[in-house]
Amino acid sequence: xxxxxxxxxxxxxxxxxxxxxxxxxxxxxxxxxxxxxxxxxxxxxxxxxxxxxxxxxxxxxxxxxxxxxxxxxxxxxxxxxxxxxxxxxxxxxxxxxxxxxxxxxxxxxxxxxxxxxxxxxxxxxxxxxxxxxxxxxxxxxxxxxxxxxxxxxxxxxxxxxxxxxxxxxxxxxxxxxxxxxxxxxxxxxxxxxxxxxxxxxxxxxxxxxxxxxxxxxxxxxxxxxxxxxxxxxxxxxxxxxxxxxxxxxxxxxxxxxxxxxxxx
Numbered sequence: 476x477x478x479x480x481x482x483x484x485x486x487x488x489x490x491x492x493x494x495x496x497x498x499x500x501x502x503x504x505x506x507x508x509x510x511x512x513x514x515x516x517x518x519x520x521x522x523x524x525x526x527x528x529x530x531x532x533x534x535x536x537x538x539x540x541x542x543x544x545x546x547x548x549x550x551x552x553x554x555x556x557x558x559x560x561x562x563x564x565x566x567x568x569x570x571x572x573x574x575x576x577x578x579x580x581x582x583x584x585x586x587x588x589x590x591x592x593x594x595x596x597x598x599x600x601x602x603x604x605x606x607x608x609x610x611x612x613x614x615x616x617x618x619x620x621x622x623x624x625x626x627x628x629x630x631x632x633x634x635x636x637x638x639x640x641x642x643x644x645x646x647x648x649x650x651x652x653x654x655x656x657x658x659x660x661x662x663x664x665x666x667x668x669x670x671x672x673x674x675x676x677x678x679x680x681x682x683x684x685x686x687x688x689x690x691x692x693x694x695x696x697x698x699x700x701x702x703x704x705x706x707x708x709x710x711x712x713x714x715x716x717x718x719x720x721x722x723x724x725x726x727x728x729x730x731x732x733x734x735x736x737x738x739x
Contacts, residue, residue, distance in 0.1 A: 496513075
């Protein structure tokens with residue numbers, strides 16, 4: 476059954492790409508037979524190139540998308556519960572000499588003191604908050620500060636270079652990659668998915684839903700059929716091509732391990 480569905484998917488994709496070639500070759504050459512004969516090898520070549528270029532990226536993109544969602548849910552859960560203790564327990568799982576403060580955690584190891592500072596707020600980490608954290612770190616004479624935040628403002632990284640203490644910034648996805656996965660230590664529960672998805676994403680999801688593939692194909696076929704009877708058919712070629720591209724996107728719409736760096 477899987478083989479049949481895979482073959483059917485390939486045939487549909489092949490037909491859509493071939494129709495695009497056929498529409499424009501027919502318009503340029505004025506011959507249906509020539510358009511079909513030239514369009515067939517062109518379609519095979521294009522699909523082979525697409526498969527070659529996307530073969531190694533599909534799984535990686537799908538995995539990253541899933542991990543980004545998991546990272547968001549996990550960090551949302553930490554923020555909602557103000558779970559500062561989680562980062563202490565995470566550090567303690569690898570480093571015995573770990574001290575818990577009210578908000579931050581201090582690790583004593585060969586590098587010196589390392590402060591883990593969870594910035595558990597919904598708003599992005601800004602320069603003022605970073606400066607306040609660095610002042611606190613200086614008072615405790617730490618060698619490095621690891622700030623874990625849901626989001627980080629774009630100018631904070633360059634701002635950190637001017638501070639006396641060494642600061643490592645981790646957003647929610649980097650926390651997931653470099654801490655949770657590396658330490659194999661995860662928040663116990665994830666928050667429920669939020670309903671804050673942007674309207675633009677909702678529109679795209681609606682427009683390119685797989686169920687709309689058939690409608691786009693039928694509309695394109697109708698326009699192509701009409702173009703046989705209309706002398707000035709450039710309009711039909713353009714619109715039919717767009718509809719076929721929409722059908723391809725809708726049909727394909729679906730919803731390597733990142734190199735780990737040592738944080739502490």
